[in-house]
Amino acid sequence: MLALTVPTASREQLVDITAEVNRALASLGAGDGLCHLWCPHTTAALAVNEGADPDVASDVLSALRRIVPPGGYRHAEGNSPAHVKSVLAGPFLLLPVRAGRLALGTWQSVFLCEFDGPRNRRVEIRFIPLEGA
Amino acid sequence: MLALTVPTASREQLVDITAEVNRALASLGAGDGLCHLWCPHTTAALAVNEGADPDVASDVLSALRRIVPPGGYRHAEGNSPAHVKSVLAGPFLLLPVRAGRLALGTWQSVFLCEFDGPRNRRVEIRFIPLEGA
Amino acid sequence: MLALTVPTASREQLVDITAEVNRALASLGAGDGLCHLWCPHTTAALAVNEGADPDVASDVLSALRRIVPPGGYRHAEGNSPAHVKSVLAGPFLLLPVRAGRLALGTWQSVFLCEFDGPRNRRVEIRFIPLEGA
Numbered sequence: 534m535l536a537l538t539v540p541t542a543s544r545e546q547l548v549d550i551t552a553e554v555n556r557a558l559a560s561l562g563a564g565d566g567l568c569h570l571w572c573p574h575t576t577a578a579l580a581v582n583e584g585a586d587p588d589v590a591s592d593v594l595s596a597l598r599r600i601v602p603p604g605g606y607r608h609a610e611g612n613s614p615a616h617v618k619s620v621l622a623g624p625f626l627l628l629p630v631r632a633g634r635l636a637l638g639t640w641q642s643v644f645l646c647e648f649d650g651p652r653n654r655r656v657e658i659r660f661i662p663l664e665g666a
Numbered sequence: 667m668l669a670l671t672v673p674t675a676s677r678e679q680l681v682d683i684t685a686e687v688n689r690a691l692a693s694l695g696a697g698d699g700l701c702h703l704w705c706p707h708t709t710a711a712l713a714v715n716e717g718a719d720p721d722v723a724s725d726v727l728s729a730l731r732r733i734v735p736p737g738g739y740r741h742a743e744g745n746s747p748a749h750v751k752s753v754l755a756g757p758f759l760l761l762p763v764r765a766g767r768l769a770l771g772t773w774q775s776v777f778l779c780e781f782d783g784p785r786n787r788r789v790e791i792r793f794i795p796l797e798g799a
Numbered sequence: 800m801l802a803l804t805v806p807t808a809s810r811e812q813l814v815d816i817t818a819e820v821n822r823a824l825a826s827l828g829a830g831d832g833l834c835h836l837w838c839p840h841t842t843a844a845l846a847v848n849e850g851a852d853p854d855v856a857s858d859v860l861s862a863l864r865r866i867v868p869p870g871g872y873r874h875a876e877g878n879s880p881a882h883v884k885s886v887l888a889g890p891f892l893l894l895p896v897r898a899g900r901l902a903l904g905t906w907q908s909v910f911l912c913e914f915d916g917p918r919n920r921r922v923e924i925r926f927i928p929l930e931g932a
Contacts, residue, residue: 534762567835567925569700571762573771575716581890582882583841588873589882596867596883601729607721616715616722617729624714624774625760627891629800629837629923638839638921641890655771657762659700659796663925667895702833704895706904708849734862740854749855750862753846757907758893788904790895792833792929 535560535658541650545598547580547590548645550656555634557658563633566663570626572656576615576649578622579656584642597621597648615648622646630660668693668791674783678731680713680723681778683789688767690791696766699796703759705789709748709782711755712789717775730754730781748781755779763793801826801924807916811864813846813856814911816922821900823924829899832929836892838922842881842915844888845922850908863887863914881914888912896926 535557539548558568572579583589597618606613626643629636635643645654668690672681691701705712716722730751739746759776762769768776778787801823805814824834838845849855863884872879892909895902901909911920 567927569760569762573774575714575722575771575773580886581841582886586874586876588875589841589879592872592874592879593883593886595872596879599871600733600866605732606725606728608719608725609721610719613722613725613729617726620713620715620726621754621887623756623889627760627835627893629835629925638841640841641839659762661700661794661796661927663927702893702895706907708847708855708904708906733866738865739858739861741852741858742854743852746855746858746862749848750859753848753859754887756889757847760893792895794833794927794929 537656539645539654539656541647541652541654544650545594546647546650547594549584549642550645551635551643554643554658558630558633558660561660563630563660564662566630567661568628568630568635569659569661570656572624574654576612576619577654578619578624578646579626580622580644580646581626581641583640585640612649618648670789672778672787672789674780674785674787677783678727679780679783680727682717682775683778684768684775687776687791691763691766691793694793696763696793697795699763700794701761701763701768702792702794703789705757707787709745709752710787711752711757711779712759713755713777713779714759714774716773718773745782751781803922805911805920805922807913807918807920810916811860812913812916813860815850815908816911817901817909820909820924824896824899824926827926829896829926830928832896833927834894834896834901835925835927836922838890840920842878842885843920844885844890844912845892846888846910846912847892847907849906851906878915884914
């Protein structure tokens with residue numbers, strides 16, 4: 534297992550971590566298999582989507598703000614929308630790996646989703662080797 | 667594989683099953699690796715989020731009621747919102763395990779999400795061993 | 800690894816691929832373990848829910864249209880709702896396999912979720928063997 538530290542710069546942000554994950558897979562000596570990513574936080578999450586046009590990440594964040602608006606929650610810390618968004622996006626991914634690198638689709642990137650930043654976030658990377666994967 | 671039976675007490679409820687999953691991992695003789703949880707239902711799901719303050723689970727349920735309001739569906743059984751919420755949360759988790767126990771973040775707990783209870787729900791637990799995980 | 804090509808017939812559609820996945824598992828010589836499904840697209844996703852009554856799939860699509868309405872996005876291609884829905888549903892599944900077949904719950908089916916069709920979509924299938932799973 535390797536862990537990344539991902540610094541975020543604002544309250545809400547999608548940070549493309551694809552290159553960092555590929556570097557970690559190289560350090561782990563990965564071949565063919567699957568890559569497990571784990572986000573040990575409750576107001577941040579992980580997602581895969583388009584990385585080519587940064588407007589897509591911006592649209593995902595603005596859509597989530599409309600889906601989970603502020604106000605009307607009981608949790609005293611005031612960050613309940615961040616908890617709900619983290620449940621919707623989810624704290625883990627399981628991604629295909631070929632010859633030691635993420636084997637994503639043409640338009641796919643891996644994102645750390647910050648919903649209650651800025652903070653330093655942790656992402657754990659584990660490799661599951663599979664024959665002929 | 668081991669299976670838990672999780673009784674739920676109301677129409678909608680998040681039940682913290684972290685301790686039960688750890689007991690099952692011990693019974694499975696788990697070491698380092700990943701724990702797969704599977705919920706074989708279509709109106710219940712699994713999620714990870716804050717377990718320390720029960721207001722967070724309550725806020726997640728109330729947010730989901732606003733996101734997927736009742737009314738306007740075709741499915742005759744009247745529980746379509748529960749099906750949609752189950753798709754949003756998802757029927758499985760893959761969680762890090764260290765020395766036979768879930769290696770979650772400080773604030774993370776594992777929840778069975780009941781959206782159409784009360785019922786007895788089943789959660790299947792499988793362990794994937796990984797060297798040096 | 801095996802890959803399915805899933806042709807979709809309309810802008811939005813849930814396509815039941817359970818039988819195709821079982822055929823692929825047979826071709827892969829699967830026994831007991833877990834089946835990883837990967838959707839390498841950013842406007843399509845994978846989900847598990849009820850397959851018996853097609854009204855449920857229809858209700859999931861109509862609920863997602865209400866959750867992620869058209870309009871108000873920056874991405875110039877006009878398909879931002881499809882990107883957001885794909886983030887909510889997610890690009891992968893990890894499903895239990897027993898004796899070479901998906902071991903789903905009574906009402907569960909596996910769906911390719913098309914949010915920006917019609918197109919030919921790809922789904923990659925990998926098998927993780929587990930002893931005594």
